[in-house]
Amino acid sequence: MHLYVHIPFCRQACHYCDFHFSTNTKNKRAIVEAIAREIVIRRNYLPSKELETIYFGGGTPSLLDEEELSFLMDTIHTHFQVNTDAEITLEANPDDLSREKLIQFYKAGINRLSIGIQSFHEPHLKHLNRIHDSYEARNCVKLAQEVGITNISIDLIYAIPAPDHTILQSDIQKAFELDVAHISAYCLTIEPQTAFGSWLKKKKIKPIDEEFAAQQFEILMDGLALNGYEQYEISNFARNGKYSRHNSSYWKQHHYLGVGPSAHSYNGMSREYNVSNNTQYLAAIEQDKIPSTIEILSPADQVNEYLLTGLRTKWGCEISTLNTLSDNQFELQNRAEISMMAQKGWLFIDNGTILLTQAGKLFADRVASDLFLD
Ligand code: SF4
Incomplete structure (x- = not known):
C-alpha cells in the first residue's frame, strides 16, 4: 500500500x-x-x-x-x-x-x-x-x-x-x-x-x-x-x-491512505476526502474523529476514473478491466467511439489496451471524457 x-x-x-x-x-x-x-x-x-x-x-x-x-x-x-x-x-x-x-x-x-x-x-x-x-x-x-x-x-x-x-x-x-x-x-x-x-x-x-x-x-x-x-x-x-x-x-488505481488536511484516500470502493481547513482538522482529530467526506464509487465512476488517469500513462487502459468494472458495458457502448478516435489518430489498441498516440496526448482529457460511462 x-x-x-x-x-x-x-x-x-x-x-x-x-x-x-x-x-x-x-x-x-x-x-x-x-x-x-x-x-x-x-x-x-x-x-x-x-x-x-x-x-x-x-x-x-x-x-x-x-x-x-x-x-x-x-x-x-x-x-x-x-x-x-x-x-x-x-x-x-x-x-x-x-x-x-x-x-x-x-x-x-x-x-x-x-x-x-x-x-x-x-x-x-x-x-x-x-x-x-x-x-x-x-x-x-x-x-x-x-x-x-x-x-x-x-x-x-x-x-x-x-x-x-x-x-x-x-x-x-x-x-x-x-x-x-x-x-x-x-x-x-x-x-x-x-x-x-x-x-x-x-x-x-x-x-x-x-x-x-x-x-x-x-x-x-x-x-x-x-x-x-x-x-x-x-x-x-x-x-x-x-x-x-x-x-x-x-x-494504476492502487489503494492508498492519505493523512493530513485535504488529503485523499482510496480503498477501491470509495474515496475519502479530509477537510481542507487546518483549524477544523485539528478540532476533529483532538476528539479522535476523522474530518472527512466519503464518496462511494459506482461502477461507472470506477471506469471513468481509470480512463481519466490510465489514458494519460504509457500503460494505458486495459479493455478487459474496463469491461469487468462495467459489467461489459464499456465496450458495448464505446466500440464506435473508439474506432472513430482511432481513425482521427488519437488512440490505438495494442494487445487489448487503449493507448494514446502522440497527437492524442494533446487531447487526453477529451478522449477520456468521450469514453465515459453515465
Ligand atoms: S503555494 Fe507555491 S509552494 Fe505552496 S504548495 Fe502552492 S505551489 Fe507549492
Whole structure:
C-alpha cells in the first residue's frame, strides 16, 4: 500500500496555486501532532500494513524541522511495515534546501526529492510569486546529489506568457544540465481561487493562450525525448525507468491512505476526502474523529476514473478491466467511439489496451471524457 502525508503550510502563496496550505505556520507543531494521531487512528484503513511508498506532499513539506519529520517517520514505522526498498519522497522548495537540511532529510530516510523549481528565469519566478531565485534552484539540486539523495525530480511550468519559446528552451536546457532522474512539467492554469484567477476576472492578466501552450508542450515532449527522458505520463518524464512509484500507484488505481488536511484516500470502493481547513482538522482529530467526506464509487465512476488517469500513462487502459468494472458495458457502448478516435489518430489498441498516440496526448482529457460511462 501507499501513504500520502499532506503538510499544509507554505512560506508564501504562489500566484497560480490552489492546493490547500496556510502561510500562517503558528500551528505547524500542532498539525504535525494531529497528523501523527491520524496515522494511528487510521492504521487499519487498508488490510495491508506494508508500505511500498511514502509521499510527503503539500504545501511545503521541506518546512518541517528535523524533530517534526523524525516524529512523523517514527510514527509511520511504529504502525506500518516500511519495505526496505520503499520510495520515500518529500516535496521541497529550493529556498529550504541548505546542506544541513538535506542531511537531516537523508538521515530521516527520505530517498527521493520532488523539488518545485518551476522555472530558472528570474522574471518568470517573480511573475509566479515563487520565493526562490534561479541560483537556489540550481544549487539545491547539486547539494542534494552531494549529500546522497540522487533520485531527484524537478517541477517545471510551461505556457508562462512570453514573446516566444526561448525562455522555455533555456529552462529545458538548464534542467538537463542538472542531470536529474525525473522531470514533471505542468501547463500553467488559472484557477479561480488564486491571485491569477482574481486578476483574470479583473482583466489585469490575459487567459492562457492555448495555441502557445500546445506549442510549448510539443517543444517539451520533443526536447525531453531527445535527451533520454521517457514520457510515461502526460506531465511526467523519467530517465532509466525512474518513474515516481507513488504517483504511478494513483494512476494504476492502487489503494492508498492519505493523512493530513485535504488529503485523499482510496480503498477501491470509495474515496475519502479530509477537510481542507487546518483549524477544523485539528478540532476533529483532538476528539479522535476523522474530518472527512466519503464518496462511494459506482461502477461507472470506477471506469471513468481509470480512463481519466490510465489514458494519460504509457500503460494505458486495459479493455478487459474496463469491461469487468462495467459489467461489459464499456465496450458495448464505446466500440464506435473508439474506432472513430482511432481513425482521427488519437488512440490505438495494442494487445487489448487503449493507448494514446502522440497527437492524442494533446487531447487526453477529451478522449477520456468521450469514453465515459453515465
Ligand atoms: S505551489 Fe507549492 S509552494 Fe507555491 S503555494 Fe502552492 S504548495 Fe505552496
